[in-house]
Amino acid sequence: MNKFQNRKSDGLFFDEAEKEQQHKEDLQRIRDFRLIDDDFMNAVFDENIEGTELLLRIILGKSELIVSSVKTQKVMKNLTGRDIWLDIDASDDTGKEYNLEIQRADKGADRKRARYHSSIKDAHFLKPGDDFEKLPESYVIFITENDVMKGGLPLYQVERVVTNNSEPFNDGEHIIYVNGEDKNSATELGKLMHDFYCTDPDDMYYKQLADKVRYFKENEEGVRSMCASLEKMRDETAQKAAEQTKIQMALKMIKDGKLSLDQISEYSMLTIDRVKELATLRTV
Numbered sequence: 619m620n621k622f623q624n625r626k627s628d629g630l631f632f633d634e635a636e637k638e639q640q641h642k643e644d645l646q647r648i649r650d651f652r653l654i655d656d657d658f659m660n661a662v663f664d665e666n667i668e669g670t671e672l673l674l675r676i677i678l679g680k681s682e683l684i685v686s687s688v689k690t691q692k693v694m695k696n697l698t699g700r701d702i703w704l705d706i707d708a709s710d711d712t713g714k715e716y717n718l719e720i721q722r723a724d725k726g727a728d729r730k731r732a733r734y735h736s737s738i739k740d741a742h743f744l745k746p747g748d749d750f751e752k753l754p755e756s757y758v759i760f761i762t763e764n765d766v767m768k769g770g771l772p773l774y775q776v777e778r779v780v781t782n783n784s785e786p787f788n789d790g791e792h793i794i795y796v797n798g799e800d801k802n803s804a805t806e807l808g809k810l811m812h813d814f815y816c817t818d819p820d821d822m823y824y825k826q827l828a829d830k831v832r833y834f835k836e837n838e839e840g841v842r843s844m845c846a847s848l849e850k851m852r853d854e855t856a857q858k859a860a861e862q863t864k865i866q867m868a869l870k871m872i873k874d875g876k877l878s879l880d881q882i883s884e885y886s887m888l889t890i891d892r893v894k895e896l897a898t899l900r901t902v
Contacts, residue, residue, distance in 0.1 A: 648834070648835055654815055660690040664688075669830055690707075716756070756791055
């Protein structure tokens with residue numbers, strides 16, 4: 619075997635070794651996952667009617683609530699502004715709509731974010747010419763790791779009222795904050811929050827959640843699915859980083875002013891339309 623073949627063989631060996639090490643790290647990460655972690659929550663609740671039903675019944679205190687559909691990581695476009703990604707988007711059999719957001723960082727549960735999510739969801743419900751009465755009753759629910767409202771309560775329900783007489787406005791919009799710090803085992807909500815922080819499904823109170831968690835942590839197919847999701851997220855992160863590097867390079871060349879936009883497009887490997895957009899933003 620010549621030196622080139624040796625180097626090639628060594629390269630393949632180290633490549634396989636790195637993959638094996640990454641796989642071990644992924645398996646450990648999966649073992650450590652909790653429902654309060656976005657990546658794991660997305661997997662557990664996606665199209666999980668039973669689990670989402672349990673979640674909403676406990677938070678809203680409505681034992682008869684029936685969920686008809688649920689999807690995680692649903693994007694809602696805003697053609698004139700910022701899009702939103704919904705952690706959990708669900709509806710029930712009466713037409714009510716629910717957006718549940720899992721937030722570990724206090725900043726992610728900003729009150730104006732709740733307002734924005736509610737408004738974007740409303741904007742997607744009506745078609746041109748529809749009567750406003752067709753707007754469904756909607757809930758935006760934040761489950762937060764910390765007590766972001768600082769009131770020491772397990773749950774905060776936000777409703778509009780007429781300030782002159784304190785009468786409910788009854789516009790069908792509801793915003794709820796669930797305090798993840800409250801794990802009082804004497805209440806259903808406290809038990810639910812306890813389950814959101816468990817890494818071991820055997821420690822969980824609610825079978826509907828424990829079974830799904832066990833599937834993604836212990837079932838061969840479920841673990842393989844989670845590993846594939848982690849690999850996909852790494853690829854997406856790398857692509858975003860590469861895109862940002864290209865954008866920064868293009869901006870520097872635009873600022874320098876020595877190259878044409880076509881040349882900048884060629885050197886940065888961005889489309890000419892993207893370079894033109896960056897040049898326009900630069901001059902605004």
